[in-house]
Amino acid sequence: MPSILIIDDEKSIRKTLTEILSYEGYKIEEAADGEEGLKKFKEKNFDLVLCDIKMPKLDGIEFLEKAKEINDEIPIIIISGHGNIETAVEAVKKGAYDYISKPPDLNRMLITLRNAMEKNSLVAETKVLKRKVGKVQEIVGESLPIKKIKETIDKIAPTEARVLITGDNGVGKELVARWIHEKSNRSDGPMVEVNCAAIPGELIESELFGHEKGSFTSAVKQRIGKFEQANGGTLFLDEIGDMSLNAQAKVLRALQEAKITRVGADKDINVDVRVIAATNKDLLKEVENKNFRLDLYHRLGVIIVHVPSLNDRLSDIPLLVDRFLEDIGAEYGQPKKAIDRKALDLLQKHNWTGNIRELRNVVERLIILSGKTITTDDIENYVLPKK
Numbered sequence: 046m047p048s049i050l051i052i053d054d055e056k057s058i059r060k061t062l063t064e065i066l067s068y069e070g071y072k073i074e075e076a077a078d079g080e081e082g083l084k085k086f087k088e089k090n091f092d093l094v095l096c097d098i099k100m101p102k103l104d105g106i107e108f109l110e111k112a113k114e115i116n117d118e119i120p121i122i123i124i125s126g127h128g129n130i131e132t133a134v135e136a137v138k139k140g141a142y143d144y145i146s147k148p149p150d151l152n153r154m155l156i157t158l159r160n161a162m163e164k165n166s167l168v169a170e171t172k173v174l175k176r177k178v179g180k181v182q183e184i185v186g187e188s189l190p191i192k193k194i195k196e197t198i199d200k201i202a203p204t205e206a207r208v209l210i211t212g213d214n215g216v217g218k219e220l221v222a223r224w225i226h227e228k229s230n231r232s233d234g235p236m237v238e239v240n241c242a243a244i245p246g247e248l249i250e251s252e253l254f255g256h257e258k259g260s261f262t263s264a265v266k267q268r269i270g271k272f273e274q275a276n277g278g279t280l281f282l283d284e285i286g287d288m289s290l291n292a293q294a295k296v297l298r299a300l301q302e303a304k305i306t307r308v309g310a311d312k313d314i315n316v317d318v319r320v321i322a323a324t325n326k327d328l329l330k331e332v333e334n335k336n337f338r339l340d341l342y343h344r345l346g347v348i349i350v351h352v353p354s355l356n357d358r359l360s361d362i363p364l365l366v367d368r369f370l371e372d373i374g375a376e377y378g379q380p381k382k383a384i385d386r387k388a389l390d391l392l393q394k395h396n397w398t399g400n401i402r403e404l405r406n407v408v409e410r411l412i413i414l415s416g417k418t419i420t421t422d423d424i425e426n427y428v429l430p431k432k
């Protein structure tokens with residue numbers, strides 16, 4: 046149950062707000078002035094604070110400044126009276142999430158609260174994910190195409206240019222996208238990924254743009270879409286070739302106008318997002334077949350990075366195998382296994398239709414099934430198709 050701290054010197058206001066918000070399922074604590082509020086704020090971890098501006102002892106702005114120093118992740122919403130809208134605006138500039146006017150409009154207040162908490166949990170989620178992922182995995186390889194790709198990433202990452210990454214399944218398109226984000230000026234912002242092939246056609250719009258409660262039968266609560274989640278960062282549209290024409294039209298508009306509209310809403314929302322898209326399809330062929338919009342293709346593909354298949358850069362295999370032996374070995378808590386030269390040669394002769402993902406799986410299998418050193422027998426037994 047989300048918890049809210051209400052700080053207001055007027056008892057009647059505290060009482061009304063407490064009644065309404067408890068009824069809405071929030072856990073409420075009250076404080077009668079800024080000082081008491083700050084004491085409670087220090088003691089407990091609230092999900093949100095509602096704070097009046099004019100109060101004895103410590104007023105709303107002073108509370109805001111002190112609270113931000115203690116924990117600037119908890120959203121604070123200012124309640125402002127008639128006479129102090131300007132102060133409320135100043136509070137927002139100083140980091141309050143928003144303000145609501147007295148007497149509060151019930152619906153608007155509830156929406157503001159919900160948005161604040163939702164946004165906050167998204168921020169927290171992104172942080173957790175960032176910590177989990179930690180550093181982006183290195184792009185291993187010394188072959189000419191890989192060197193070129195690394196150079197291109199260095200050149201294009203700091204620009205705002207949209208990038209279309211093409212290549213087979215499992216060649217490392219997502220990894221390239223991650224590095225572009227990581228080396229861009231947006232790296233402190235989120236990188237949000239959408240796999241357009243995995244989302245049913247009728248849900249993709251709501252997934253990308255969000256929806257208002259009740260906008261369609263299963264929209265039981267308001268939802269923030271991926272474009273909004275990626276605000277200030279990068280949106281990675283994977284498998285873009287599988288997106289419906291309907292959704293393509295909306296994505297095009299979002300790119301042209303830097304604005305989106307949630308499904309069922311009439312208000313536009315500005316978004317500041319860099320889009321990177323990836324596909325394993327030949328998009329121009331899809332354009333010819335009327336499955337993909339040419340104008341969207343041109344919007345997305347300002348820069349095109351093609352990641353070649355592993356079969357076209359077999360010289361990278363020894364380095365990749367070495368890296369996977371080390372990483373996967375460590376994941377299993379085992380010492381790194383060796384592989385003999387001839388076994389490595391066999392791997393370089395294999396037809397890698399599943400690309401680097403397949404190679405990684407193969408190395409994992411070999412680590413599990415082989416002895417200390419991986420031999421040609423192991424490759425014949427566990428990798429090559431049985432005749």
Ligand SMILES: Nc1ncnc2c1ncn2[C@@H]1O[C@H](COP(=O)(O)OP(=O)(O)OP(=O)(O)O)[C@@H](O)[C@H]1O
Pocket residue numbers: 182183184185186212213214215216217218219220221283325365401402405
């Ligand atoms: N050059 C590389 N060095 C190290 N690991 C790599 C490299 N390229 C890809 N990988 C690893 O191979 C796996 C597949 O890569 P990734 O998911 O980026 O491919 P993809 O092209 O996006 O695949 P899909 O088309 O299925 O979305 C991942 O585990 C990735 O970390």
